[in-house]
Amino acid sequence: MMRLSQGGRIDRSKTLHFTFDGKAFTGHPGDTLASALAANGVRLFGRSFKYHRRRGLLGAGIEEPNALVTVIDNGVREPNLPATLVELKDGLIAESQNRWPSLGFDMGAVNQLGAKVFGAGFYYKTFFGPFRSTRVWHFFEHFIRRAAGLGAAGDVPDPARYERINAFCDMLVIGGGGAGLAAALDAAKAGKRVIVCDLAPVFGGRMNWTGETEKRDALLAALDATGNARLLPRTMVWGHYDGNTFAAIENVASHRQSLPGEPRHRHWVIRAGAVVLATGATERPLVFPGNDRPGVMLANSMLRMAAEFGVAPGETFGMFTNNDSAYHAAAALAAFGPRCVLIVDLRRSVSAEMRAIAIRLKAELRTGHAVVGTTGSAGLNGVHVAPVDAECHVTGTEKLFAVHALGMSGGWNPLIGLAAQQGQKPGFDDTLQAFMPPALPAEWRTVGAVAGVGLPAPAPVLMVRPKKPLDKAFIDFQHDVTDTDIDLAHREGFIAVEHLKRYTTLGMATDQGRTSNVAGIARMAELLGKTVGETGTTRFRAPFSGVSLGSIAAERFGHIMPNRLTPMQDWHTANGGDTYAAGLWHRPMAYLKPGETLEQAYVREAKAVRQAAGLVDVSTLGKILVQGPDAAEFLDRVYTNMMSTLPVMKARYGLMLREDGLLFDDGTAWRLAEDEFLVTTTTANAGKVMEHLEFFLDCIWPDLGCVVTSVTDHWGGMALAGPKARDILSTCVTGAAVDNAALPHMGIVHGVIAGVKVMVARLSFSGERAYEIYAPSGHAQRVWDAVMAAGAALGLVPYGLEALGTLRVEKGHVTGAEIDGRTTADDLGLGGMLSKKKPFIGSAMAYREGLVRDGRLQLVGLKSLDGRALNGGAHVVENAAPQEPAESLGHVTAACFSPAVNAYVGLALVRDGRKRIGQNAFLADPLRGIHMPVAIVSPHMIDPDGSRMHG
Amino acid sequence: MRIPCPFCGLRDGVEFSYQGDANRTRPDPVSVDQTVWNDHVFNRVNTRGVHREFWLHNHGCRAHLVVERNTVTHEIVSVALARQFVLERKP
Amino acid sequence: MAEYSAWQLLKHAFTGNTGWKEAWRKPEPKPAYEVVIVGGGGHGLSTAYYLAKEFGIRNVAVVDKGVLGQGNVGRNTQAIRSNYLLPENQHFYELSMDLWEGLSQELNYNVMFSQRGVLNIAHHPAQLDQFARRGNAMRLNGIDAELYTRADVARALPGIDMSPTARFPIHGGFMQKSAGVARHDAVAWGYARAADRLGVDLIENAEVLEFIKDGDRVAGVRTTRGEIRASKVAVAVAGSTSEVMRRAGIDRLPIESHVLQAFVTESLKPVIHTVATYGGGHLYFSQTDKGSILFGGDIDGYNSWAQRGNLPVVEDVMAEMVTLFPGLARVRLLRSWGGIMDMSMDGSPIITAGPLPGMYLNTGWCYGGFKAIPGSGLCFAHTIAKDEPHRLSAPFTLDRFQRAYAIDDKGQGPTPKWH
Structure with a gap:
């Protein structure tokens, strides 16, 4: 290919530098990576998935299956981008993919030698060996994994920012070509709020390469004048969800240097009233031997490269078609300079108008003929042409024509994906030989090419069948699905379209079958003796085309969930609080003093609570x-x-x-x-x-x-616990008496601390004399400070979750570790709390057979007998020595060192546990290699009669 | 999915949480007939088609709604306040 | 000689690959069979295979409203594991693990069971203790499990965000190394072909319109391809259970149908070498041999029969994926899809004779049915053949809810969206 001296929307006055596989190239603003490389004479863009065939450009846009590259931006890798969609920017670094050691010389191409063995689904039939084991497969899988895959992702974290935006409109127009813009204009003139999205950097669609840019500009100006339309270029609508909710991705800054604070992409969630689908259509390849040789392109993509980017396919080109659109493309392309020397048409007869085009172009017109082979080593230099019958069987001898490029047109596929994502079945139009949008809701309209407007009627979709093909004929270019794969699927009974797709991987490539599905399905239909419509198509799914994960994550990339912080959070971190994320909250495990371990800290804190007093943040309740x-x-x-x-x-x-x-x-x-x-x-x-x-x-x-x-967030809460708690409280609270008579266990008073109105309830989770103090969140820190100050002289310490846990374990109070969704009140020794005097939620089912049977897990205490720590998650067993398997009697739900008991203790749920109190057992923790003796004790390890908390 | 909340208007489905089958009526609380309770607590009609169900507008007004929704198309057929629906359903 | 092998591939290659047989026949339904299985998914097909192979019952038909393997067996995230908490589940899923290990040879079909391990990542000491409880329970039941340190997790998953300032910093993990993935379609096709070769008729595009009854007893099915009578009729239709059972007059079951979405990226060179789950949210992921990252998260959370979900879950799952792997933010999502899950009231399945005479029911797989296909088929075949439950599926009765013997691994009670 070569750069034309004029034409296209590239700015030849400016030069951009970029590299591809380490080699330096230049291009111009307005170029895509594909057009810039092509202009530099690059024909080889990539390697196919399975056979590692040499591949050039097939298309010029979103349909491109061959020219996939990885773009590397400050070390961050973005694999599998079609080069046709990468807008060129200065300093762009791109790499080819799926080749080793280089794109030009790829060892993987050796796979082509085994092509007869590597047919569709061959891996289901081998690689497992005769003997019961997964070893043989693991051996082969190791190599298969390394050979498979397209581009390589990296592990350099993406530093970019992504952003999400909600939008609402009366009408969403998807596709900003002529039809879409016209529909948008009508609505905007009528006062409707309209959003128009288009994939491309410039609106206009086909008008950009069919010489209608003036018409385009007039439409855009008129639309702008209404003041009602929002135009989003570089924006792909990729998902249609319920309630006319659409997901779209806007490329804000990945095509240029981003401005400070600017997101790279913007994830749009658009709720639309009416929907206009104007997504256009893509051209299909023809299936003939050697149709993947670099230099063979879609006819209109070849034109697009010249008209939009000023890149000609070569001095001469040929066309191979089954419809009229290739003639128009040839005529338009010839206007840029290259000579059309050959038009091969599968149809026996063509219209006088088409003949006239061929004559005007001085191209040799071969109707009722097919290209049956291609030649050229670095790229195409010739095509073999032979006569064919109506079924595309070759009927005569071949003739070789020299051409530098071949455009092909197998008809057009309307881009119906978004219309069918809800599961409606598209029908097949026999005239257009294409799947058309399904029946749509009343507020939807399809306009332009997606509705079939202006599309040519091609000959039936058939593949060219020479008696002895010189090369493979590709249906799915990226996945190397050929006609013989479809034939094999048919022979083995994988005839339903879903089976065909899965067995051959037809249509599962990154182009999502845009270039391949119809030809593959048509071949199956032919084999089955059915119509394409009867054979059907696979279900369309979001996304319409690839969308990067980070873009959909948007602001939540790096901020997965909100943080919930208590009013005292800053104090905790400033005072050594070792905070952990627990759900959305962050809570201090303990307040570490310099040099302290977590265990030393919580034991110190728990001891202080039992001996003097402690203060814990309970705002999260x-x-x-x-x-x-x-x-x-x-x-x-x-x-x-x-x-x-x-x-x-x-x-x-x-x-x-x-x-x-x-x-x-x-x-x-x-x-x-x-x-x-x-x-x-x-x-x-x-x-x-x-x-x-x-x-x-x-x-x-x-x-x-x-x-x-x-009112969780309205109140900051703190629990003041310990024998000195009342003394401390009484020195800082005013407006309420807090002596035992005025504020007994379970009493509540309103008072004032540090000028803040507080509620104080005498409740105890720790088993000590304790008070829960609730203050309005905005003033809770002030209250906390006042209580801490009041307790300073009396030995008050702040304590964290670990000490809180220790105190409750010693006391046998339960939490979520015991209320785990499988336990009953009776299991936890709380059966007496189930009133018999009234019904309550759960009362009718609380005494069912399985809930009152013997052998249920019941709450007990455990005490280490050998001085070692009990581990959370260890199991209670009877066997004295480690043994696997062994019978589990239950498990530890919580464990700690108890300063009050002066031993490692825990709570456990143990089968018929209450009967076992007083017995010894063993803790099995095979995961951590620990087996140890324990005593099963009452869960109420201290102060069982509650005198400390009542006193 | 978008649900028209009688208080808040048409809102995105993400604001609501599904609260299950609204075809059930809770048995008499004093009944201990386990067959009746089992059917209420564990069994569901699980309609393929228009299904009556409770939704809570938990990121909105926090009202429970009774929504008739097609479980095949996700189309919302009708929305009512649960309180009103339940009061009217009672004999 | 085995029908499929490397040797056969070579031999057929030399004859232009024209000698391969149909993977399974496309027979016309006979008027009657000993057993008719409704549902040509993983569970139905494996049940048919084991009925023929283990119990000598070969006069069997599997009927499906569409083509084989188009339900959840063909749309899952392929994970296979037995890392459950409760002993009933552990024993039951371990039976499948054992069958998985020899399944390719058993079926003469490469199901590609790849024992690359399933790693649950923990983000808090308490979460690691919960995993320890589960892992110790497994070990005490003879199942492999180990705890991973932070460093182990970093080694197993290069590129994972190990930063101490992450929203949920990684604290450790819990690994079952014998767990892994298998190629989902191969499982359906492998069982189908093996059952076919034993004489089972696989009848596609035959939707059950109603159940034929002799008095109270179910005696066959009337399908879109005609009446098929059978001494025993078994139902294994996953998300469609309620609707199919309604055609037998059963109106209410402990099942809700929910939609679960799954996602796949474009193909990449190997970057994720194990199956793993994120403990800071709900996400599971692996990378296929073809190179795509296959991942999923929560069910959408509402009853659905649509095989497609909505955007909020898509956003959640992508956010979790890039939170764990910030280097994958520019990798592109290729496709998403949805499956209908038969969510039960305790998160565990139901394998039982009944609820009507002559009928057998297999349902309630929630979104974990794929891994159970071999064991479920074997146990269900046992139940059908012998009219009594297999020892390992005996706890999974339909009446366990009323009797309060729920098997609630997550402890969430009768709210299916939480299982």
Whole structure:
């Protein structure tokens, strides 16, 4: 190929430098990588997937299956880009793919020697050996994996920013060619808000290469004048989802140097009223031996290269066609200089108009003929032409014609993908020999070529069949699917289109079958004696064409989920808090002093709580306000125990079950007034409990006068625990007495700390005398500081999740590790909390056979007998020595070093555990290679009568 | 998918969470007939076609809705407030 | 001599590949069979194969409304593992693991079972403890499992974001090395061909319109290709269970049909060498031998029979993928699709005789049915042949919900979208 001295939308006054496989080239603004390389005389662009055949450009746009490259941008690799879609920019670095050691000399081409063996699905028939094992396959798989694959991805993190935007419009026009722009103009003139998307950098579609740029500019100016249209160039609509929701990807800056803060791509989510599909059509190849030789291109792509990018295919070219469009392309292309010397047409007769074009071009016209072979080593230099009958069987002798390039046209495929993504079946139009858009909803319209407008009627899709073909005839270029593969699939019964696709990989390449499906299906139809329409096509799926993962991730690339931070988060990190992400929250495990291990820190903290006092952030607990005249009745129905009897300004521990009678969540209910409760939930279940309560109020008992409101984020919470807790509280709280009489266990008071109104409830998770202090979130840090200051002299320490866990393990209080969705209240020793006086959610199913049987896992305590730590996830067994397999009696749910017990202890769920208290057993942790003796003890390891927390 | 919420208007499906089959009615709470409860808690009609189901507008007004939706096409056929629907359904 | 082998490939190559036989016959349905299996997917086909192979029942037909293998067996993410928490599941899935290891030879068809390991990544010490509980349970039941350190995870998955400042920093992992992937279509076609060679009739494009009954007893099916009578009728239709069973008069089952989407990138040189899951969200991924990264996440979360889902899950899954592998952000998604999952009320399957006399039901696979195909087929064939459950599928009854013997690996209760 060569650069023309004029024409196209490239700016010859500026030169851009780029490299391909390390070799330096130049091009111009407006070039694609494909056009710039072609202008430099490059004909070899890539290697095919299976046979590693030499491949040049087939197309000029999104349909390109051959010329795939990897673009490397500051070390970040972007593989499998069609060179026809890569806009040239200065400094672009591109590599060819799937070749070793080089594109010109590729060892993988040796595969061509075994082509007869490597037919469709050959790998299903071998590589496994006669003996029961996966070893033989693993051996071959190792080599197959290395040989397969197109481009290589990298591991350099992409530093680019991606962005998501929501848009709404009255009409979405997909495709900004002539038909799309006209439809957009009509709507915009009528006052509709219109969005028009086009893949290309410039609008106009075919008008850009058919000499209609003035018409294009007039349309665009008129559209602009309405003020109602938003035009998105370089934007591919790739997905159609329910409710006319469309996903589109806009290339904002990958084609040039990006500006600071600019996203590389923008992920558009467009909700449209009306939809105009104006996606156009792509030309199809013809299937004949040697149709993949570099220099054989789609006829209109050849024209596009000249008209848009000023690149001629060579001094002479030929055309091979089954329809009229190649004649028009030849005439237009000849106007740029190259000579059309040959037109081969499968049709026996062509119109006078086409004959006139051939005569005007001085091209030799061979009707009823086919190209039956191609010649040339570096690229095409000649074609063999022979007469064929109506079924494309070669009937006469071949004649060789010298040409530098061959354009082919096998008809056109409307780009119907987006219209069929919802699963509607496209029908086959026998005149156009193409699958057409299916029946569409009323608000959809198809215009232009996608609706078949202006498309030529080709001869039936048939492949050229010489008696002794000189070369392979490719149907799917990228995947090297040939006619013999379709024949084999037919012979072996893979005749349904879905089977054909899967068995041969027809249409599964990166061009998604745009260039291959119709020919492959037509061949199968012929073998079956059916029409193409009866044979059908495979289902169209999103995306319309490849979309990079990072673009769809958009802002969530690197920010996968929101962070939930408590009001005291900054204080925690500033004071040695070792924070971990737990769900959306970040919580301190412990406050590490210099040189301390995590275990040393939490043991110190837990000890301080038992000896003096500790303060822990409990803001993450779910908090739900339950209000209304029926609030108490409602809580009686959702908790297993009675809440209506709770006096005002008292709190009560409560359990909730699922409808199936298993434990759902635990927490406390605080009665703030006759008709108002504050309910707390576990951190993990806060959202689920809220939905559960709302569901029952809305959908089961709408007659109850009660509303629920999540107030989790409104209140910052802290628990002050320990023998000195009351002393500390009393020195910092005003407006409320907190002595044992005024604020007994489970009592609530309103008070003021550091000028902030607070609620204080005397609740204990740690088993110590303890107070939960709730302050409005915005002031919680102030309260925290005041409490810390008040406790400074009394030995108050902040404590983290590990110490919190240690204190609750010592006390035998349960959490989500025990309420794991499989346990009952009785399993955890809480069976007495299931009221017999009233029905509640789960009461009807709580006593079913499987829930009350012997042998259930029950909560027990464990104590290490050899001084070693218990591991979370270890199992309780009876065997004294390590043994696999062995019978598991249950598992450890939580483990820690207990300063109060002065031993490593844990909680466990053990089969018939309560009967085993007092016995010894063993912990098996084969994953970590630990086997150790333990004592099964009561889960209430300290203060079983509760005197510490009640005192 | 987009669901027209009676309070908030036409909103994207991502704002809602599916709350299951709305064809069921909860048994009498004092009943312990396990066959009835089993059917309510574990069994579903699972319609292929227009299915009546609960949705919670959890990133919106937090109302539960009763939605009739075609499970083959995902087309929304009707939307009502669950409270109203349930109150009217009761004898 | 085996029908398929390297030698046969060579031999056929020299005769122009014209001598290959149909992978399975396309027979006309006979008026009656001993067993009719409704559903020509993985479970139906493997059931037919084991009925013929292990139980000597060869007068069997498999009927499908379309062509074979077009349901979930042809649209899954191919993972095969037995790394479950509960012993019932472990034993049951381990039976399949054992069968997988010899399946290519058994079927004389390369199902490409690649034991490259399944790695669950943990992002928190407590999460690692949960994995340890599962892994220890497996080890105590004789199944391989090991814990991975951070360094092990980094070695197993080059390019993964090991940064301590990641939103969910990687803390370790849990590996089952004997687990892996198999080529999904090959499993369907391999079972189909092997069953066919044992005399089973595979009848495509025969949709069951209703079940023929003799009194209470199911005695056959009326299909779009005519009536087919059978002493025993077995149903294995995954996401279509409720609709097919409605045609037998069963209106309500512990099943909801949900859509699960799956995704595949364009083909790449090998970059991911194992199967892995992300513990910071819900994502599983592997790379096929052809080079595509095959991945998926959560079900969409609403009842659907559409075999396609919506954009929010697409966005979630892509975000999770690039969060773990920030070097893959410019790799391109090639295709997405959806399958209809038979979500059960405890996340575990149902393999049972009944619910009507003469009928057998296999359903509830949620989105883990592919890995179970060999064991499910063997156990279901056992149930059909002997009218009593196989020892390993005995817990997976239909009445376990009412009796409170649910097998709830995730502990989520009767809310299918959470399983």
